[in-house]
Amino acid sequence: MTFDYFLVFMPVICLIINVLVQLLSFRYFKQIGLLNSIYLGFVIGILYLLFFTSFISFRPEVSLEGLSDIFVINLIGYGCLGYCYFHFINLGETARRIRILRELYEAGDGLKLGELLNRYSAKEIFQKRTNRLINSGQIIFKDGKYYIGKPTVLWISKIIIALKIIILGKRSEFD
């Protein structure tokens, strides 16, 4: 019975391994960078998934068909959970709502609008975002003008806009 539960919870176990590897690698080998530590954790989680699956293949009650089913289901489950973890870290890094909650939490007794905007404003958001985009090569700043660099974020933007049109029926929240 314990083995059956192990099979079922394998994606969750691999996610825990992923999180631990990401945390420890980033904490103790800072030069690795945040994004690379996330990739590393994710890949190690997949390797453990493969290892656990090959381990259970030795059990007589598991057929080849059952084994491939188990692997695919666990891989999808783990992939989704790993993707959620990536977003969780990304929220702490870029989400404005989380930053506002943090500012209010640190202020203790709440903040007036002016006080909040002194701590976190559009100016800071703009500067941080342009720096990030320039540093990652997504946009290029030359002679007072911005140009498209690598097309990755541009493609993501196009996909997001297409999904917005399909699901929300508009291109922007301000439409």
Added chain:
Amino acid sequence: MSVLLYGIVLFVIAFFIHLAIWKIRIPKNQTNVLFLIFLSILLVGILFLRTSSNQADIFARVLPLGYLKLCILFISLTLAYIVTYSGLEVDSPSLVMVMKVHEAGPNGLDENMLQQNMNDDVLVLPRLNDLLTAKMIYVGNGKYKLRATGALVAKLFVFYRKLLRLEKGG
């Protein structure tokens, strides 16, 4: 029907029901309604499976603890979708900026033009209103203050970013 196929079919059904509801009217608290739709479909799917004995037999044979497996698969897919959806709900400033630069074409976009409209009314105040709608914060004595859920979320992120030794994000 295997757990994988059944899980994906249920997810697709839930997705189309959500799409149909959104076409009629987009709810105020979108994430909560999404959770409700997807979990209801999972529940209905499991009940259907239980009442249809033939399918349940095949289901149980494919995997031990098949129902629990189905729940984990479906919930993983749902969480991944909801996380993606949160990126659709609001405009990401980075994505808006990249689109503006792209739309300017090969001549590039002037620095001041990019900064145009990137003010507090567009970047900060709508997010404050989101937090009010989600009942994570409230206004008391002219100040924005945290509710219990907002404080919990803030604590979680403060704790995790300390663990990673990271500074404030945003």
